[in-house]
Amino acid sequence: MADKKLVEEITSRDENFTQWYTDVVRKAELMEYSSIKGFMIYKPNGYAIWENIQKKLDGMFKETGVENVYLPVLIPESLLEKEKDHVKGFAPEVAWVTQGGGNQLTERLCVRPTSETLFCELFRNNCHTYRDLPMVYNQWCSVVRWEKTTRPFLRSSEFLWQEGHTIHATAEEAKERTLQMLNIYADFCEKELAIPVIKGQKTDKEKFAGAEATYTIETMMHDGKSLQSGTSHNFGDGFAKAYGVQYTGADNKLHSVYQTSWGVSTRLIGALIMVHGDDSGLVLPPHIAPVQVMIIPILQKKPEVMEACMKVKEALRAAGISVKVDDSDKRPGFKYAEEEMRGIPLRIEIGPKDIEKGQCVLVRRDNREKSFAALDEVAVKAAEVLEQEQQDMFERAKAFRDSHIYDAHDYDEFKDIINNKPGMVRAMWCGDQACEERIKEDTTATSRCMPFEQENISDRCVCCGKPAKKLVIWGKAY
Amino acid sequence: MADKKLVEEITSRDENFTQWYTDVVRKAELMEYSSIKGFMIYKPNGYAIWENIQKKLDGMFKETGVENVYLPVLIPESLLEKEKDHVKGFAPEVAWVTQGGGNQLTERLCVRPTSETLFCELFRNNCHTYRDLPMVYNQWCSVVRWEKTTRPFLRSSEFLWQEGHTIHATAEEAKERTLQMLNIYADFCEKELAIPVIKGQKTDKEKFAGAEATYTIETMMHDGKSLQSGTSHNFGDGFAKAYGVQYTGADNKLHSVYQTSWGVSTRLIGALIMVHGDDSGLVLPPHIAPVQVMIIPILQKKPEVMEACMKVKEALRAAGISVKVDDSDKRPGFKYAEEEMRGIPLRIEIGPKDIEKGQCVLVRRDNREKSFAALDEVAVKAAEVLEQEQQDMFERAKAFRDSHIYDAHDYDEFKDIINNKPGMVRAMWCGDQACEERIKEDTTATSRCMPFEQENISDRCVCCGKPAKKLVIWGKAY
Numbered sequence: 019m020a021d022k023k024l025v026e027e028i029t030s031r032d033e034n035f036t037q038w039y040t041d042v043v044r045k046a047e048l049m050e051y052s053s054i055k056g057f058m059i060y061k062p063n064g065y066a067i068w069e070n071i072q073k074k075l076d077g078m079f080k081e082t083g084v085e086n087v088y089l090p091v092l093i094p095e096s097l098l099e100k101e102k103d104h105v106k107g108f109a110p111e112v113a114w115v116t117q118g119g120g121n122q123l124t125e126r127l128c129v130r131p132t133s134e135t136l137f138c139e140l141f142r143n144n145c146h147t148y149r150d151l152p153m154v155y156n157q158w159c160s161v162v163r164w165e166k167t168t169r170p171f172l173r174s175s176e177f178l179w180q181e182g183h184t185i186h187a188t189a190e191e192a193k194e195r196t197l198q199m200l201n202i203y204a205d206f207c208e209k210e211l212a213i214p215v216i217k218g219q220k221t222d223k224e225k226f227a228g229a230e231a232t233y234t235i236e237t238m239m240h241d242g243k244s245l246q247s248g249t250s251h252n253f254g255d256g257f258a259k260a261y262g263v264q265y266t267g268a269d270n271k272l273h274s275v276y277q278t279s280w281g282v283s284t285r286l287i288g289a290l291i292m293v294h295g296d297d298s299g300l301v302l303p304p305h306i307a308p309v310q311v312m313i314i315p316i317l318q319k320k321p322e323v324m325e326a327c328m329k330v331k332e333a334l335r336a337a338g339i340s341v342k343v344d345d346s347d348k349r350p351g352f353k354y355a356e357e358e359m360r361g362i363p364l365r366i367e368i369g370p371k372d373i374e375k376g377q378c379v380l381v382r383r384d385n386r387e388k389s390f391a392a393l394d395e396v397a398v399k400a401a402e403v404l405e406q407e408q409q410d411m412f413e414r415a416k417a418f419r420d421s422h423i424y425d426a427h428d429y430d431e432f433k434d435i436i437n438n439k440p441g442m443v444r445a446m447w448c449g450d451q452a453c454e455e456r457i458k459e460d461t462t463a464t465s466r467c468m469p470f471e472q473e474n475i476s477d478r479c480v481c482c483g484k485p486a487k488k489l490v491i492w493g494k495a496y
Numbered sequence: 497m498a499d500k501k502l503v504e505e506i507t508s509r510d511e512n513f514t515q516w517y518t519d520v521v522r523k524a525e526l527m528e529y530s531s532i533k534g535f536m537i538y539k540p541n542g543y544a545i546w547e548n549i550q551k552k553l554d555g556m557f558k559e560t561g562v563e564n565v566y567l568p569v570l571i572p573e574s575l576l577e578k579e580k581d582h583v584k585g586f587a588p589e590v591a592w593v594t595q596g597g598g599n600q601l602t603e604r605l606c607v608r609p610t611s612e613t614l615f616c617e618l619f620r621n622n623c624h625t626y627r628d629l630p631m632v633y634n635q636w637c638s639v640v641r642w643e644k645t646t647r648p649f650l651r652s653s654e655f656l657w658q659e660g661h662t663i664h665a666t667a668e669e670a671k672e673r674t675l676q677m678l679n680i681y682a683d684f685c686e687k688e689l690a691i692p693v694i695k696g697q698k699t700d701k702e703k704f705a706g707a708e709a710t711y712t713i714e715t716m717m718h719d720g721k722s723l724q725s726g727t728s729h730n731f732g733d734g735f736a737k738a739y740g741v742q743y744t745g746a747d748n749k750l751h752s753v754y755q756t757s758w759g760v761s762t763r764l765i766g767a768l769i770m771v772h773g774d775d776s777g778l779v780l781p782p783h784i785a786p787v788q789v790m791i792i793p794i795l796q797k798k799p800e801v802m803e804a805c806m807k808v809k810e811a812l813r814a815a816g817i818s819v820k821v822d823d824s825d826k827r828p829g830f831k832y833a834e835e836e837m838r839g840i841p842l843r844i845e846i847g848p849k850d851i852e853k854g855q856c857v858l859v860r861r862d863n864r865e866k867s868f869a870a871l872d873e874v875a876v877k878a879a880e881v882l883e884q885e886q887q888d889m890f891e892r893a894k895a896f897r898d899s900h901i902y903d904a905h906d907y908d909e910f911k912d913i914i915n916n917k918p919g920m921v922r923a924m925w926c927g928d929q930a931c932e933e934r935i936k937e938d939t940t941a942t943s944r945c946m947p948f949e950q951e952n953i954s955d956r957c958v959c960c961g962k963p964a965k966k967l968v969i970w971g972k973a974y
């Protein structure tokens with residue numbers, strides 16, 4: 019009964035999604051708040067997910083020629099101020115260092131909210147001729163943006179991310195790189211995180227401060243809300259001109275470079291929780307789970323049980339599966355509840371009766387499906403089950419999302435859907451920012467993106483009725 | 497001749513070691529300074545070395561049960577102040593955030609100079625019973641300490657490091673962990689970085705602020721100076737008492753925990769440069785080199801040359817060797833000079849004549865030794881040569897170090913050696929801090945450590961002549 023109770027400490031997902039989210043974060047021991055308001059501590063279970071995200075994404079980046087660098091945590095105020103839209107976007111939310119080494123500083127330094135300005139300086143100092151191009155850099159770091167209201171992984175005053183920054187000789191090459199990285203994010207989300215994405219372009223209202231175009235991958239959480247899960251920005255030559263990044267071309271003339279930046283953050287952990295989690299806690303896709311298999315001995319005091327568990331563990335490890343044995347002195351039922359809360363994709367139970375039959379029990383986390391495997395074939399079987407679970411989780415998330423996207427043809431329909439049905443709305447837009455603002459005011463929904471897959475579902479703007487220019491995905495967002 | 501000139505831009509190591517070091521850092525494109533005094537930018541070549549250090553060390557840590565976490569970049573002043581020795585050690589060199597989100601803060605927050613205090617808070621909030629112990633955590637991050645004079649990798653106002661923090665139920669377990677991590681550092685330095693170390697304990701004067709005991713690995717640079725390359729601290733229960741970290745034991749009583757911390761930093765890159773570098777630039781040990789082999793085509797316009805190069809590249813990659821082909825339009829001699837400056841351990845030259853003979857040329861970076869390999873056996877041969885180079889580099893560094901350690905039996909001899917012979921001095925010490933201070937004042941040398949391998953080379957303290965207690969290694973240090 020203690021097992022049951024343990025699980026019951028998580029609020030039901032459909033009853034109160036916000037409380038459910040907080041409960042899962044806490045019970046799975048992913049993070050906790052520090053004594054500074056809005057600053058998170060990533061505990062081992064949470065940070066291990068980020069490490070796996072880093073490892074996989076970093077490999078994908080490097081395959082395309084990305085090189086990692088590290089730039090200072092502090093940025094002088096004067097450097098931040100050089101690009102006007104940019105400083106306007108970030109200045110209100112930065113933290114300022116005003117004292118250092120016992121002295122008042124002559125210039126304020128901000129703790130980096132993003133590093134565009136530092137990269138511009140680096141590029142200016144190192145880019146001389148066309149032979150130096152492209153420069154394709156990335157940085158894994160933390161950034162600080164003072165937030166008034168915070169939520170674990172989704173919005174906090176410090177968060178972890180990667181920020182890629184590149185410069186190119188031509189506008190075309192910059193645009194290509196912007197889209198290439200967006201596609202990497204999309205592939206990563208779908209194949210590793212099992213989260214389906216919509217790729218599209220942000221409207222001018224929603225794009226990054228100082229960018230010419232911002233591309234995004236938008237995902238749908240289980241409560242129907244949208245989460246912007248990764249963005250890729252094409253800066254054109256705006257930053258380059260503001261910071262004087264130029265090169266001598268093959269034509270012996272000076273040219274501005276074309277610049278991009280792109281990033282994903284620990285928000286992705288929030289997405290993992292809210293797309294896949296259930297009333298028993300976290301559910302992690304096998305490809306990203308730090309521990310893929312938990313072996314739980316039944317009657318572990320019997321030596322043959324622990325022996326069989328260790329043998330299975332070694333077989334799985336040899337097959338490249340990340341595996342642990344829970345040999346603590348808790349009861350098996352308690353252990354089940356615990357590894358379910360933590361979202362471990364596969365549980366293997368081994369008891370004396372199983373050993374007699376030369377088998378063990380496999381239980382999937384996502385759907386509790388039970389299967390059996392011969393002890394000497396368990397590694398192959400476990401790999402198959404994990405791969406199936408990964409695919410099923412993606413298909414399930416995609417089916418859920420697709421069944422929660424609605425078309426709206428006029429404003430009444432739009433408002434009805436957005437107010438009564440959790441999910442996203444597809445509707446046509448005239449291109450006027452006033453309509454975006456009105457929709458936001460009336461419904462709190464925002465334009466998530468102009469999806470790459472355009473379709474004409476009406477000739478009229480859903481808001482003002484004027485001729486429509488673009489299909490837009492609308493939604494309430496985190 | 498242009499090749500020759502390129503190399504000559506590096507000052508001779510024996511002529512001016514300081515300038516040589518700066519030249520190597522610049523020519524190998526490892527780092528550059530940002531516009532904030534003392535804050536470094538890690539460029540791709542430099543950061544890639546740090547990534548390899550991270551990857552290997554992190555694997556070694558995790559084998560011993562270490563879990564990674566991430567704690568905030570900012571620390572409230574009140575938290576820092578709780579341990580008196582600690583705050584005294586760090587307060588003068590921290591950077592203070594006083595404004596955030598447009599407001600003056602009610603309490604100053606420092607950019608972390610180290611995270612002991614945050615870990616204490618984390619431990620206090622999460623350690624309840626003996627079942628929660630041990631907690632064996634580590635964090636990879638940057639720290640800020642305002643420095644007046646800085647040198648690339650050796651001393652900068654921001655640097656990258658890892659800081660391990662652990663708590664244990666008993667003093668013995670804490671001591672064991674402290675030594676275990678020191679041994680990992682020592683093994684890593686010797687086996688991966690090819691840098692021989694001396695393991696020992698710091699004197700009270702040189703130990704970490706707030707620690708009961710500090711252990712260290714000391715290394716010798718090519719100019720004979722010492723570099724403290726990694727430290728491991730046993731805090732006893734001092735911090736735990738200051739921060740109230742307690743647990744309920746199996747005896748149902750409250751106990752304080754015993755704590756350790758341990759760290760290495762980007763200083764290790766400085767050590768790599770100063771131990772192995774030569775007048776042509778950086779020399780990287782194969783185990784840690786981001787690019788282990790550079791293939792240089794001779795007469796690369798001939799299609800069969802590039803074809804052979806790509807084939808060799810694929811064979812090496814398949815064998816797990818990190819390899820690149822330099823197919824830029826520079827001349828081969830220029831390329832040789834460039835990859836030598838960057839310290840790439842092995843160069844493979846492939847030209848039409850080699851292809852006719854079915855072979856290629858291998859040139860080691862450390863001693864320029866040339867050898868030949870059949871094109872279809874090059875992967876095996878390259879792996880052998882790299883492994884031999886790794887061993888030779890360690891042996892060479894060890895022979896150099898051992899021939900620059902001198903015994904001193906009285907103070908005149910001590911001063912004569914320390915003033916005239918670059919290297920370390922072994923001498924006996926009475927245990928009195930006054931002698932350490934006098935030696936430092938007279939010679940600028942400091943006690944590097946009391947080596948674990950003790951020996952009695954005299955009955956008298958080398959400074960005051962009183963009865964000796966410990967053999968100490970002395971040296972001028974970075």
